[in-house]
Amino acid sequence: MKKRQGWLFFIIFLLTLSIYLLINYPLKFGLDFEGGSSLTLQLVKENGNVTNEELEAVQFVLDKRVNNLGVSESNLQTLGRDQLILELPGVNVQKTKEAERILGKTALLEFRIQKVGTNAELKKLQLQRSSINNLIDQFNKNRGEKSEFIALNNYLINIQNELEFSPESEVLYQKLIETKKFINNQIAKLFMKTDLTGKDLIDAGRRQEQTNNNWEVTLNFNDDGAKKFALITKSIAGTDQFLSIILDGESISEASVGSQFSVNGITGGLATISGSFNAQEARDLEVQLKGGSLPLPIKIIERNNISPLLGQKNIIKSLYAALGGLIFVGIFMIFNYRILGLVSVLSLILYGFFNLAFYSLIPVTLTLPGISGLILSIGMAVDANILIFERIREELRNGNTLIRSIDSGFQRANSSIIDGHITTFISCFVLFLLGTNFVKGFAVTLGLGVGISLFTSLNCSKTILRFLTTYQSLRQKNLYLSGRNFSN
Amino acid sequence: MKLFNYDLVKNKKKTFVFSSFFIILSLIGIIFSTFFTSYKTPINLGIDFKGGYELRIERTCEGKCADFSPDKILEELRRNSSQQNLVNNVQLKFLDKNDLLIRSKSFLNPQESEKLIVDIEEIIGRLDYDNLVTREIGPKLGPKLLKDCAISLFVSLLAISLYINFRFDRKYAFFALLALFHDLFIVFGIFSWLGIILSLEVNSLFAVSLLTIAGYSVNDTVVIFDRIRENLRTTKDDFNETIQLSVNESLRRTAFTSITTLIPLLTLLLFGSYSLFWFSVSLSLGIIIGSYSSILLAPTFLLKK
Numbered sequence: 001m002k003k004r005q006g007w008l009f010f011i012i013f014l015l016t017l018s019i020y021l022l023i024n025y026p027l028k029f030g031l032d033f034e035g036g037s038s039l040t041l042q043l044v045k046e047n048g049n050v051t052n053e054e055l056e057a058v059q060f061v062l063d064k065r066v067n068n069l070g071v072s073e074s075n076l077q078t079l080g081r082d083q084l085i086l087e088l089p090g091v092n093v094q095k096t097k098e099a100e101r102i103l104g105k106t107a108l109l110e111f112r113i114q115k116v117g118t119n120a121e122l123k124k125l126q127l128q129r130s131s132i133n134n135l136i137d138q139f140n141k142n143r144g145e146k147s148e149f150i151a152l153n154n155y156l157i158n159i160q161n162e163l164e165f166s167p168e169s170e171v172l173y174q175k176l177i178e179t180k181k182f183i184n185n186q187i188a189k190l191f192m193k194t195d196l197t198g199k200d201l202i203d204a205g206r207r208q209e210q211t212n213n214n215w216e217v218t219l220n221f222n223d224d225g226a227k228k229f230a231l232i233t234k235s236i237a238g239t240d241q242f243l244s245i246i247l248d249g250e251s252i253s254e255a256s257v258g259s260q261f262s263v264n265g266i267t268g269g270l271a272t273i274s275g276s277f278n279a280q281e282a283r284d285l286e287v288q289l290k291g292g293s294l295p296l297p298i299k300i301i302e303r304n305n306i307s308p309l310l311g312q313k314n315i316i317k318s319l320y321a322a323l324g325g326l327i328f329v330g331i332f333m334i335f336n337y338r339i340l341g342l343v344s345v346l347s348l349i350l351y352g353f354f355n356l357a358f359y360s361l362i363p364v365t366l367t368l369p370g371i372s373g374l375i376l377s378i379g380m381a382v383d384a385n386i387l388i389f390e391r392i393r394e395e396l397r398n399g400n401t402l403i404r405s406i407d408s409g410f411q412r413a414n415s416s417i418i419d420g421h422i423t424t425f426i427s428c429f430v431l432f433l434l435g436t437n438f439v440k441g442f443a444v445t446l447g448l449g450v451g452i453s454l455f456t457s458l459n460c461s462k463t464i465l466r467f468l469t470t471y472q473s474l475r476q477k478n479l480y481l482s483g484r485n486f487s488n
Numbered sequence: 489m490k491l492f493n494y495d496l497v498k499n500k501k502k503t504f505v506f507s508s509f510f511i512i513l514s515l516i517g518i519i520f521s522t523f524f525t526s527y528k529t530p531i532n533l534g535i536d537f538k539g540g541y542e543l544r545i546e547r548t549c550e551g552k553c554a555d556f557s558p559d560k561i562l563e564e565l566r567r568n569s570s571q572q573n574l575v576n577n578v579q580l581k582f583l584d585k586n587d588l589l590i591r592s593k594s595f596l597n598p599q600e601s602e603k604l605i606v607d608i609e610e611i612i613g614r615l616d617y618d619n620l621v622t623r624e625i626g627p628k629l630g631p632k633l634l635k636d637c638a639i640s641l642f643v644s645l646l647a648i649s650l651y652i653n654f655r656f657d658r659k660y661a662f663f664a665l666l667a668l669f670h671d672l673f674i675v676f677g678i679f680s681w682l683g684i685i686l687s688l689e690v691n692s693l694f695a696v697s698l699l700t701i702a703g704y705s706v707n708d709t710v711v712i713f714d715r716i717r718e719n720l721r722t723t724k725d726d727f728n729e730t731i732q733l734s735v736n737e738s739l740r741r742t743a744f745t746s747i748t749t750l751i752p753l754l755t756l757l758l759f760g761s762y763s764l765f766w767f768s769v770s771l772s773l774g775i776i777i778g779s780y781s782s783i784l785l786a787p788t789f790l791l792k793k
Contacts, residue, residue, distance in 0.1 A: 040629070093617065097598045146568075171574070173599065301626030309618045314761045321760040325752030332748060369693065372764050375756055376700065376771065379749025386748065387711070390741045416714050419655065420707035423648055427703035430644040431696065434636055439696050446700070 007463040015350060018357030025360040030367035030441070033315045035308030036089040037096040041103065041298045043082045050082035050296065057295045059084060064291035065102050071095065084298075085437065090308055098284075106297050107288035109198030110246040111229070112191030113236055114254075122242065122254070125187050128159055132180045133276075139173060152176075184250035191244045191251065194232050200225025204289035206282040209274065215282035216274040217289070226269030233257045234265030245273050247285070318371045325375055326352070329382055337389050343464050344385040344457075351381050351449075351456040358448055370441035377449025380424065384457035387413040402469065410462055417458070421450050496732050496788055503788045507670060507781075514677020521680045531676065532683025535623065536691035537637075539630030541592040541601060544583070545620040549613045556612050558582065569607045574600060580608075583762070588615075595626055621763075637695035644699050648706055656713060663789040664709045667781040671705045672698055675774050693767040701774030708745070708782035712738045716790070727792050735787050746779040 031038055043050045043058055055078055066074050066086065075087040088099060114122065135152055142148040149172055156175060160166060163186070167178035203220040221229055236243060238259030245253045253273045257266065277285065326348065334341035355374060359366065392409030400408065428447035432440055496503075518530045527533065535542050558580035565575045579591040590608065601622070609615050625633070648668070652661040675698065682688040716734040723730055750772055757768040 042626070093620075093622075097602075100598060171600070173603075299626070301629045303622065303624040305620070305622040307618050307620050310621055317759055317761045321752070321756045321758075324755035324759055328751045328755065329748050332744075332751065336744065368761060368764055369696065369767075372756060372760075372767065375752045376749070378752050379745070382748040383745040386741055386744045390744075394737075416711045419710045419714065423651060423706045423710065424700075424703035426647045426651060427644050427699045430640055430647060431699055434640040434643065436633065436636070436692060439692055442696055 008467055011460055011463055018353040021357045021360050027360055028363050028365045030365045031306055032368040033311045034089045035306045035311035036091050037305045039086045039300055040302035041084040042301045044297045044299050054296055061292045061294050062103055065287055068287045069099055096305055102284055102287050105288055106248050106294045108248055108293040111194050111196040112244045112246055114191050114241040118190040122190055125183055129183045131159055136176050187251040188246050188249055196228040198293050204286050206286045215277045215279055216272050217282050217285050219271045221269035230265035230267045233261055237262035322375055340389045343461050346464050347456045347460045350460050354452050355449055364444055367441040370445045373442040373445030374449055377446050381453035381457055384417045387416055421454055424450050497728050500788055503784050507785055510674050514674050517677045517680035521684055531680045532689045534689030534691040535625050537630050537634040539625045539627040541596045541624045543590040543622045545588055546616045547586040547613055548616040561611055564611050565607055660713050663786050667709050667786040668705050671777045671781050674777055697767055697770040705778035708778050709786050712782050731787050731790055742779055742783055746775050749775055
């Protein structure tokens, strides 16, 4: 008697604990329900495998950049040996695009000095760059006039012929961008590397130019960098050699240094890049420089985006489905098994709470596949009960007493239940090990459900049933068998 | 409820013919799918496995929404769009009257996808940017996922085989596995046909459902074999009669278990979100076929001539 009561209290304790957990550690919802984006980033290394240090270094830089995005609860994690997953909950498509822009670039900043005797080429390339910029402006102003496209295309072809360059893309806008990039690359080649790079920066900022609407990016060097910058600017002060700021192999700004700096160079460790940036470009560059440059380039290999509205719809629909499932299963069980059915419904309710409690404890992030795993496991949890109840019925029909039948039923169904649960468990285990993140959610909820159902259907059902049978009025046999079935 | 008395011995031939019919049907579907369709794979693979771009978005028309056929829209796109190459790879489908599914075989970058959506918007009217789902898989990632799924399935089946071999002796284990392959093959075949007839593409959830069905079907079969083994130990009756008896005794339990598992799946199908619809269908089919193979097929295998 004492032992039985002990289990009952233990179960009630667990239930209270579960509710406590659910209130204080609310469930975490995945992108399926919150909406938002997830990006999978692949590190690109030409020779050899990505090392752990490289992966961590990339994560470090991206982490800083992501933090500057201003998305609350963004989540950047490594995946495997050479991938990262970034989750941005609750954002719309615009923010995702911004994230991609900021994350994708290596942002390797270099300062180079112009090679002597390249003035003519530089001027020519700068002119061509202006032309391209004009074309891009025109493109952005006109939207869809086919005649405009043809005109722009022709201008572009002229420039391309001068450069002896043909872009890969077929889309006009992409062609313009590619050509501009080519020009910037060519300009960069006219300059020699120095020892001053983005690593020498402490900070970067941005501000609007006073004279026009453009933005500029401000640079703040560390002590070492400041010295180097002074030396470099001193060496070309007053000459016709330009200083170029190179970002990822493209020259984004070229400037000359006035002769007033020929004694000491530009000291103070501050510099400004005015490359006629618009607000967005300036911000992007600022964030990238602040984070530091990526040790390895990355590529986006997977994108997912769900609008928050749709996410909410998913929550509601899943809720309906889960509740509907529980209710109909409950009705079915009570109809067929009467009191035993009631016992299974009660243990199902416990089952539900225990599952959710584990979700908030571990924690398990809920996704759509995860929820379907839970809903599926309801069927499995009930299955164990059915096995037991059928055995109990058999024992009753063979003429045994109620208590004996109950004990016997639980005992003999044991091995079948455990067998069945193990095979499902094997599937879950394999899914968890080998599946994608997406699939892991399903494996976790199903596997967890299978485990918990062992406890609720074996232990909890027994306890509840024992408890109920202490009431004399509930001991009549016909409450356990459905009236019609007495045939063999 | 009257105990359903299906004479296994008498109907042995019927059972085999019935199963063989569906196996052959599935085989035809798979062969047709592999050789006579445009995609040339045993089943129609979705972007999860081939890479590409998929977007689901809703229309918000003021008043009544004009009807457009996907072909017409594509035609106009080809005429007006500046992204010609891209448009040739685009597929359109209306899931609902206002629910549009846009698919592209190539991996689009954000500018390209935005331009595509804007172009389509100009043709069919305003789209609701607050109500969209996009998914893109890079060209290398897709095939990798396919490989991973296939490996998972294989390893899982291997593990299950080992486990069954451990729990039952050779003959039982063999027939249990045979029943399992029968179930998986038919479900695969059904979705092959759906791929041919409805152009239904399968994604990673389908692989998940196959794995789950494997666990379930074996579970079912194991319960019945358990009963058979137990009865054979305790009774001195004829072998075939004992099998018949075991099946009759387990019938209720197997049927009820299937029903209680199907009920939540059906509610998921009816009320749940679209992305889980075919997943629920696959699991439901698997459970029904699994029950059939556990109750009728596997015991029939065991019958002594």
